[in-house]
Amino acid sequence: MSAVADDYLKSIYHHTEWQDARITPSRLATELGLAPSSVTEMVRKLAAQGLVSHRRYGPISLTVEGQRRAAAIVRRHRLIETWLVQEYGYTWDEVHDEAEILEHALSDRLLDRIDERLGHPRFDPHGDAIPDADGTIERVPFVQLRDAAPGHRGRILRVSDRDPELLRELERLGVDVGREATVTGTGALRLDGEPITLPRDAEHAIWLSI
Known part of the structure; x- marks a missing residue:
């Protein structure tokens, strides 16, 4: 499998991790920053290899083998x-691009040693579950902040790593995975009794426990 194909599988996997709708070819093209024609051709190749299931103009889903491969990449x-x-003291807004490079370079043996060294962590710095070696993951019931009603109280489960600048601003405000938060209104939380107003679009980037 090429690194490009791995990126496709990873993007399809990510899309349904925190919501149920399957990804469409046009959305996948947007996620990858590629022309729709290029995505259509690669999806056709992945389908021929038994890694994705796709009908023309319809959404894309991973097959059992595709899910296994995607979980290994993730x-x-x-x-x-x-x-x-x-x-190494990286901050959570710095690691994504580095990991994009290293994930294709490290051997399985070194990855196993890293896992052992870290004590077999279950979640990454952003709260995303780390699949086990067999592809299984641990997940608890969740709600995206934009869908949480005022008064909802829960633990911050995940903060999207899509926008490094937003991550830096949220860190400055004290928003971090594992903290208890109470929703006080649209784009507003209370952390440890202190009200905070979140940056624009933050309600799309934070998930809370139910």
């Missing part, structure tokens, strides 16, 4: 992110 990426934060 495991690599998230273990590397955790390793960079815990062992």
Whole structure:
């Protein structure tokens, strides 16, 4: 499998991790920053290899084998992110791009040693679950902040790593995975009794426990 194909599988996997709708070819093209024609051709190749299921103009889903392969790639990426934060002092807004490079370079043996060194972590710095070696993950019931009603109280489960600048601003405000938060209104939380107003679009980037 090429690194390009791995990126496709990873993007399809990510899309349904925190919501149920399957990804469309046009959305996948947007996620990858590629022309729709290029995505259509690669999806056709992945389908021929038995890694995705797709009908013309319809959404894309991973097959059992595609899910296994995607989970292995995601495991690599998230273990590397955790390793960079815990062992090398990277911040959570810095690790994504580094992991994108390293996930294709490290051997399975080194990855296993990193996992052992870190104590077999279950979640990466952003709260995303790290699949086990067999592809299974641990997940608890969740709600995206934009869908949480005022008064909802829960633990911050995940903060999207899509926007490094937003991550830096949320860190400055004290928003972090594992903290208890109470929703006080649209784009507003209370952390440890202190009200905070979140940056624009933050309600799309934070998930809370139910």
